[in-house]
Amino acid sequence: MGIRVYNTLTRRKEDFRPIEPGRVGIYVCGPTVWDYMHIGNARPIVFFDVVRRYLKYRGLDVKYVQNFTDVDDKIINRARGLGVDPMAMAEGYIKAYFEDAGALGVAPADVHPRASRHIEEIIAFIEDLIAKGYAYEVGGDVYFSAARDKAYGQLSGQSLEDLKAGARVEVDERKRAPEDFVLWKKQKPGEPAWPSPWGPGRPGWHIECSAMVRKHLGPTADIHGGGSDLVFPHHENEAAQSRAATGAPLANYWVHNAFLNIEGEKMSKSLGNFIVPREIMRSYRPEALRFFLLSAHYRSPLNFTEEQLKAADAALERLDNALANLKQWLVVSQREAMDDEERKLLGRLTAHRERFITAMDDDFNTADAISALFELTRDVHATLGPQASKELVKAVIDLYHELGDVLGLLRRDEQASLDDAVERLIAQRQEARRRRDWAESDRLRDELAAKGIILEDTPQGVRRKRK
C-alpha cells in the first residue's frame, strides 16, 4: 500500500506516482498579498505544509513551490485607497506572511516566486500562446481563447456550455468570447506596469502560475494545490494555458482543500467575520490553531468556533503532558535496559506508527493520524511509569517527535529557562511544602500561576510548565 491522493481532475483517489520516481514537485497557489492572512488562508498553508512534510517523511525528495501574487487588482486598489505604493505594500504583507506562517510552524517553501519577478517568463509564455494561436491581442490587452482548448472545463467538471448558461460575467466588448480571460492587462494611469510587446501593462492573475510552474518545476508538476474556490476559474484557466503552451498537463494531481467557515458562515470581508491568526495567537498558542486546522480531513469543511479552538488546545495539551511525563521518567528512571514486558510495548510502537502512516497514506487523513497519537498516548500511560527503562522511554519520545514532526506539532522547543526570581519562588514553595505549610505553599503556587507558570507536584518532584 502506498500513498493515495484524491485528484480533483478525476474525482477519485488515485495511487500517487511521481513523474520521476523518488522526486515530487508541488506547486501551491499562495496568497495575494493585499492584507494579513486570515484563518481561511491558513488552512491550505498549513495543510500543504503537512503534505510536504509527509512526502519527505516517506522518503521522497520534495521540491515545494508557493507563489506570492504581488501584482493584482486588489493590491492596487487597496494601496490606492491607503495612498501607498502597491509594491511596497505587497512587500510588507509578504513579510507579515512569513511571520504568521512561521508562527504556525509552516516552513518556508523551497521557492517563493513572485509575479513581479517573473515578468520575463510570463511575457514569453504569452508570446508562446499567441504564436500557437491560443491568444490574441486587443488594444494592449491579451486574451486567451478558452474555446480553442478542447479540454476546457475538464477540471471543474463544467462544459463551456454550462459555464455560459450560468454566466454572471460582465460582457467585455474587447473579448471575442465571454469565456475568454485576460493574460495581459494594459496599464491604466497610476498602475504598476512593465514593458511588453503589447505595450506597458501587467500580467493577469492566471498566467503567473503557469509561467512559474514551468520555470521552477518543468512542464508538469506532480501536485498542484490550493483552496477549492480556485478550481474555477483559476486552475481551469491555468491548466488550459499550460496545455496550450506545453502540450503537457500542468499537474498530474490536483489537490484542493475545503473551506473554513466561522460560526457556520463563510468568512468574508463584507460580513466582517474574518479572523486573523495573529489575533488568535494573542490568546491561544499557534500550535492549538494548527492542531485545530488538522483536526478534520482537508476535504471536509471546517467550522471555526472559539469552543473548538479551546477543545483543540485541551487535546493538544494532553499530548504535551504525555511528552512531559516521558521526559521526566527519562530523568528519574534507574534502569537502562528493557524488560520483557517492555519489549512488547516496543513492538506495539511499530503498530502505532503504522496506523499513523496508513491514515496519512490515505489521502492525508490528518484527523485519523492524530487519533493514532492519542492511541499511542493511552497505551504508553497504561504501560509505563517513572520506573520504566530509559531505553524504552527514549524510543517512545523519539516516536512522538517523529510523528509530531510530520504534522508540525509537538515542537520540541525546550522549556525556556526560568528567571531567578521564579526559581526562588519554586524553591520557597518546596520548602513550605516540606514544613507542611499548605497555605503558604498554595499561595506561592497561585503567585506563580499569575506569572504563567503552572506547577504540578508529582511523586518524582515538582514539574513546571508555562501556561
Add this chain to the structure above:
RNA sequence: GGCGACAUAGCCAAGUGGUAAGGCGGAGGUCUGCAAAACCUUUACCCCCGGUUCGAAUCCGGGUGUCGCCUCCA
C-alpha cells in the same frame, strides 16, 4: 438554472460491505496535603423512505436539510 460536496453522540470528528476510532465536554471512581497530570468505568436507534445483499453508517434510487463553485476569493 448548471456543476459538486456534505448529513455519524452535548460539541468536534474518523470510519466506503461484516453490526460504530479518537478528541473535547459531562458523570462516577483510583491516586494526591490540596490541586494538576495520569489511569479505570460510563456517555450513538450513524437525517428520512425504499432497494441490492446472508449482512449497509458504508452500495443504488428517492426525499429532506446544510454548504461550496459558476470569471475578486484559500
